[in-house]
Amino acid sequence: MAKASLTTAGHGPDLNRRRTTRSVGENAIRALLALAAVVSVVTTTGIVIALARDTIEFFKEVGVGDYLFGTDWAPLAGGGQQSFGVVPLVYDTLYLTAVGLLLAVPLGLGSAIYLSEYASARARRLLKPALEVLAGIPTIVFGFFALTFVGPEVLKTVLKVEVGTFSALSAGLVLGILVLPTIATVADDALSAVPTSLREGAFGLGASRMQVSLRVVFPAALSGIVAALVLGASRAIGETVIILVAGGAVANLTGDPREPMQNMAAFIAQTAQADIPTQGTEYNTIFAVGTTLFVITLLLNLISIRFVRKYRQVYE
């Protein structure tokens, strides 16, 4: 009965259904491979549980409103000075990201337009991997660069900006150098995916190369470019070491980029290194901040995936 129904269901002669040594082996391999795919799902589940468990502990001690809207961030202070308002930390994270993007967005998009619309095929084949070399440099090296070169040499000596050892400006600018190749390569992919016929049409109507680039290709690739920017922003928001080394050790509610600033990831790293008991509210701050960071980057990533899907639908 079962066999007959399978055949009528359109599976044809039911050769594979017979259990042979061969088919048992094949199925075992399939199951084993699927098991490996489960590892990534388990990873996500693990991240969520690891963050949620101690975040719940944290919110037993600290009010959700006090955390989300409090403007005084001093979780490790002693003697009644302790305060858990996360606003300064989130503000600094976004501020540093904004400084980085201010540098990386124009330069990254400029590089992308050059690679996709101006460079010869040969130059592009050489230049793009070279840009990826920049993307492959470990962030600790960028941190070193920000602390020992960009801060004291470039900002202080050459540009005469009064910065201390740690400043939002030096950390933020180097953050920009870090995300520049990400924005450039992803935006270049989006621009190159625009069909040549659109360019030819515009050239045929007498448009110049600049007009074609800015008014035809750029708008056509807009959703892919937005995805590139969101990806860059998400990398900058989650960066740890550059800020840890060159940004400073305090979260500051200030508009002055010459002041030190700390972002969420650097706070987590600093607190994990600090000599505090691994139980209690101080330590659980790591997880509450981790959850905040995770949620922000997750939202950004979902937005970016949506934009990428949209631009694929149009031209494929």
Added chain:
Amino acid sequence: MSVAEAGVTRKAVERTTRGQQVRELGFRAALLFSLSFGFLALAVLLIDVLLDGASLISYDFLAKFPSQIFPERSGISSSLQGTLYLMVLTAVFIVPVGLATAVYLEEYADRERWWNQLVEVNIQNLAAVPSIVYGILGLTFIVRGALDLGAVLLAGALTLGLLVLPVVIVVSREAIRAVPSSIREGSMALGATQWQTIWKQTLPGALPGIATGVILALSRAIGETAPLILVGAIAFVPFNPDPNPAEGQYSAIPITILSSVSNPDRDVQALASGAIIVLLAILLVMNAGAVYLRNRYEQKW
């Protein structure tokens, strides 16, 4: 149209074209500037590091143990060996798991099924999770919790492995997808099973791409600092890592750089640039290897 009028029009046309030419040139120059900025930054960074640290590089620097008391006699033996050991263990973990996931998703998974879509979206999201969050994961479930390994090298390698797994999966999938289906169909038509087809035809064809992806992932893994801070790598370890990766303290080059660069002592700070040169040299060798593999073995179908 009178002659005078025609002259005016022509002048207007000439003016716009000249104005436009200037704008075109200006735009092109701005684009070139953008592109060169990245390369300029890269060059300045490399020169800065080399000027600071080249004099430190010697056999002793690679073979001696770190010392904060005598920085001039200090070396990075323990963190260099730690990094190499981490790389090997990470590879042992990510190659089978990453490849198996890629093969499953490309060759077996039915894309219509919700669980397969879940795995896909999940991998995309994992690739964007900040590395410090992987550190929290490693701390909670690998160092303590479920696996309870302690702050040992194996815990570091597993954490880094989870971090770069999405890279291996994405690149391997692309390599597998690039093998034309005619190869698979030919193999199946000759009576090979699906797995025999994958093992004997698809994977060998995709191997150069997969190898490139693995090298890329490993070079990201050994450059990571943030997760290692959380899973307990230590900056100055005066002994090489224990051959048993589940035993004893360990260090890694990024951690050594981090702690020396933050040190107020100038001599200790100089150690950072030496360690950076060693790290960049390892990455250079790996990337050159990846490029060589790609050019030497890449198949054109």
